[in-house]
Amino acid sequence: MTGLKKRRRIRLTGLGFCVIAVAFGIIYVALGDAVQFFYSPSQVAENPPEAGRLFRLGGLIREGTLNKSTRDASFVVTDGGHSVKVVYTGVLPDLIVEGQGAIATGRMQGEIFVAREVLAKHDEKYMPKEIADALKEQGFYRPTQ
Amino acid sequence: MPPYAPEHVCHFDLLNRKYARILQGMLNEIGHFAVILAFAVAIAQAFVPLVGAQRNWAGWMAFGAAAASVQFFLVALGFGILINAFVVSDFSLSLVAANSHSAKPMLYKVTGVWGNHEGSMLLWIMILTLYGALVAWFGQGLPARLKARVLAVQSMIAVAFLAFLIFTSNPFTRQVPPPLEGRDLNPLLQDPGLAFHPPFLYLGYVGLSMSFSFAVAALIEGRVDAAWARWVRPWALLAWVTLTIGITLGSWWAYYELGWGGWWFWDPVENASFMPWLIAAALLHSAIVVEKRDTLKSWTILLALLGFSFSLIGTFIVRSGVITSVHAFANDPERGRFILWILCIVTGGALTLYALRAHRLQSGPAFGFVSRESGLVINNLLLIVATVVVFVGTLWPLAAEIVTGRKVSVGPPFFNAAFTPFMVALIVVLPFGAMLPWKRGKARVTVRNLRGVAALSVALGIFVWSVQTGGRMLAPVGLMLAAWLVMGAFWDLLLRARIGDVPPSAAWRRLQKLPRSDWGKAVAHAGLGLVVFGIASITAWETEDIRVARIGDRFSAGGYEFELRTVNDVKGPNYVAEIATIGAYRNDKEIAILRPERRFYPVQRMPTTEAAIDMGLTRDLYVVIGGDRSDGVWTMRTYIKPFANWIWIGAIVMSLGGVLSLTDRRYRVGAGAPRAGVRPAE
Incomplete structure (x- = not known):
């Protein structure tokens, strides 16, 4: 046994x-x-990720740059320092609003960030931690209230 | 002079309203007080029965049952009063002001109670105390000492979380002066599918506290027997069933509400509920071995401890905000730290106790390498490893940031690559394991029994492969595995009815007389097969079409034609909407009219997309509109999702299997009664 x-x-x-x-x-x-590494627009400018590498880009959507009316939606994200143009094919999540934070996953093609996914957050009051930190680094952060 | 001057009426009415407001305010204080009182009761309940059990004082032990009922009623009273505050829109509570609105539909006023951190935490605690009360009410058959200890442990958890609620997340915090109107509930949460997602999820999540308390009590006692398992298994099963339903509701909600038809994102918060689910699945299988064969005891205890620990980890992930998720509740480090402390004390304490006491649990009779027991061990092994994969993927970003300072995220590709192999392995061995006899089996016999099923499944896979031109291997393999599970499950039942050995009529009678747990097992395993079928089909065969359309445009996508007819403005109860009317055609025949919406909720200043879905068993037509109406151009996203609904149908079938198993005779007759009805396996 x-x-x-x-x-x-x-x-x-x-x-x-x-x-x-x-x-x-x-x-x-x-x-x-x-x-996937997270980059703020300033980090992309200073220390760009290797070509073709998938990464996440986050920042605030600059006022007046959001274009949802064509098949390829586009907007510019900024962290106060630098900015990057983002292009996305398809219907953007509802919470992509000018002046609000956004995180996109994709890769750089030349100077343009081609997103394959744009993150929707469930709550307008909530700012993704990465973005808040990136903004703080650039001295651009003001708590939303 | 009229007997009642209008100003008198007015005055009276004002007075009335003033009293109503004072009463309402008192009610809130009663609710607040009830929760604080529950905290006090919980502290007493955490110690008195424990001491009683140690010293064998019957009165002290009996205190546990009474206290558990009182504790539940107090928390339920507090919860009821909170619901009332939401229903009457009492904005003097800052929670109501922040999350409700007087124009919100009644259903969402009620469900909005748990659409926020504080309210959902109170629901969480109410369910925790409910489980404690259930032990008190239905545990007459339990040995008095075990019962007392279980109730004490259950109450220790309640102490921790009531303290968390009262000191960091008090739902009864007042706001002076109260605002005239509330800020409304996040519109995405104003949805029937999501309304009942949290209660089910918590019933499951928190239901694992029951197995945890029983495991700790057994460790204190140093004894685990079949009676223990016969009590623990149905509760583990119930927790698993409700967790399955909760996760399914959440996934279904994401599918139709988030607007791109995704049904699982490997988001940290989803993983937070998925890890306890995997452990619960392992636990309810290993508890069978304890119950029927009196072995694998210390392993089962460990699983019970781990199950609830993962629930706590999940609570930490959801409520601390340390991991970026699209739907984390709060971003408050203070709360995160508090939960982390609870997690450390509860899990650390339990595991220490385990290390000290586990050797006392005597292991039972031996079993052969080829046996049902081994099958269940392999099931457990694969489920645990799958949990580890999910765990690593979920917490990797946190660990990486602490170690390297870089912010990273781990996306679905990781989970798809690392999780799937173990699930495939699990599915391949499942029908074998389920058919093996207890104690010692012959691999050759079982393989022979399953030859036909295997051949049919492979044939189906080859057929699918030859029909789909090109395409990935995903669909053929997925459908083969699905068929293997479904047919394997029912073939097992037929063999148990001895089909072929006895005349069909006799086999039919035997089939009806099989224990419910056998049916439950077959149904649950077949349900898993249906889930696999749905996942493989939707992943391999989905068609997507994105285009810009004007009114009157007609286009074809995935074998269907769509026509954008009109877009109208409509006003809802607490939103305004643009509703498009889209005709769907197949072979020039109209088969459906789809009405996707874009809503705007003015209070939260938030737009939402309501997809239009024409549901069917073979496919969903899924249409979303976006874009700007100013230039008359609409972005349309059209999907054809084959067999999508089988994912959720399969999950519901799985939980039905669990329910069938719960109604088995052995749980109805003498649950907990010492040696009643231990049957041999066949």
């Missing part, structure tokens, strides 16, 4: 370790591809 118990325990533990090892291998590989 004990022999069987021990054998089963060894086998199952072995199996467990194998699965866990595989899991960490997969996590390691997948993370390498999927981690």
Whole structure:
């Protein structure tokens, strides 16, 4: 009886370790591809990400730059220092409003940021932490109230 | 002189209103007081029964049950009074002023109570105390000591969260002077699908506290037996069922409300509810082994501890704002720290106790490597590893920022790449494991039994592959796995009815007489198959069309034709809207009229998009309009989403399976009664 118990325990533990090892291998590989860095417009200007790399860009949408009427919507995000033009194909989330924060995922093509996803937040009062920090860095932050 | 001068009426009315306001104010204070009193009761309940159980003082132990009921009624009273404040739009409470509006529809006045941090926290606590009260009310069969200890542990959690509520997130905070009108509920939350999403989610999330308390009580006692498992398993199952329903509602809501038909985003807040779900699924499977075979005890205890710990981690993620999410509640570091402390004490304490006491739990009889027990161990292993993947992906940004200072995010590609393999492995082994006999089985027999099902599934996969021209392997593989699960589940039932061995009529009778838990198992596993089917179809075959259209334009997308006919302005109860009318055609025959809307809620100054969806079992037509009306041009986004609804149908079928299992005879007869009705497996 004990022999069987021990054998089963060894086998199952072995199996467990194998699965866990595989899991960490997969996590390691997948993370390498999927981690996206956050850049503020100033960081893009000063220290641009390598070409073709997917990253997240965030800042405030500059007044008067939001264009939703064509098939490719566009707007300019700024952190007070620098600005980057963002182009997005499709219907922008409702909460993309001039003067409010936005985060977009995509890559640079020349001087233009081509977004594949624009983040909608659920609440106009809420500013994504990354953007708040980026604005603070540029001395542009004023708490929304 | 008339007997009643108009100014008298007016005066009287004013007086009346003044009294009403004073009464309303008193009511709020009563609610506030009830919650504080509940906190006091909880403190007593956390100690008295525990001491009673240690010293074997019956009176002290009995205190636990009474206190649990009182505690629940007090919190429920507070919650009821808060609902009342929302219903009568009492803006002297700052919570009501910040989240409600007198013109809001009644349903959303009520559901708005839990559409914010403070109110939802009170709901969370009410459900926690409800579970405590349920132990008190239905736990007559439990050994007195176990019951007392469970109630004490449950109450310790309540103490922590009531303190959190009262000191950091008090829903009864007054606002002087009260504003005339409230700031309304976020319009995205004014939706029936979301109205019932949090209560179900919390029933599940917080329901895991029950297994947690039982696990801690068992560790204090140093004893776990079949009676313990027979009590814990239905509660774990109930938590899992409600969590399934809650997650499904949330996913469905995202699908139709957020306007691009996504149904799962791997957002931190979604993951926060998904991790406890995975652990609960593991727990309800391993509890079967404890109940039927009296083994895997310390593992099951560990899972019970982990399950609720993940609920707490989820609460931390949602309410601390440390991880950027599209729908985090609050951005308050103080609250985050408080929850982190609760998490550390609860989880750390429980795991320490586990380390000290787990060796006392005697492990039961041995089982062979090829056996149902092993199957369930593998199920657990894969579910836990999948949880680890989700956990790493969710917390990676936080860890990376602390270590490197860079802000990163981990997107869906990570989860798709790292989570899917384990789910595929789980699905492949599931029908085998489910069919293996307890204790010791023969792999060859089970493989032979499943040969037909496997062949049919592979044939289906090949068929799909040959029909779809080009295309990714996702659809053929996904549909093959789905068929494997669904057919495997029902083939198992048929074999149990001994189809082929006995005449069909006898098999039919046997099928009806199979225990409900067997049916529940088959239905739940088949439900998982349907979910896989829906996910594979929508991911592989979705068509998307984005274009700019003018009134009268007609275009085709994915085999259908659409015509933008008109766009009208309409006024709703608390919003204004532009509603487009779009005809959908198939083979020149009109099959549906779609009316997508763009709404604007003036109070919150927030626009929302209401997609129009023509739902069907084989496909959804999903249309969204955007753009500016000034130049008469509309952006239209049109999707054809094949078999989309099977994702949610499958999830509901899964939870139905859970409910079927809950109605099994062994839980109705003598739940908790020491050795009643331990049946052999077959």
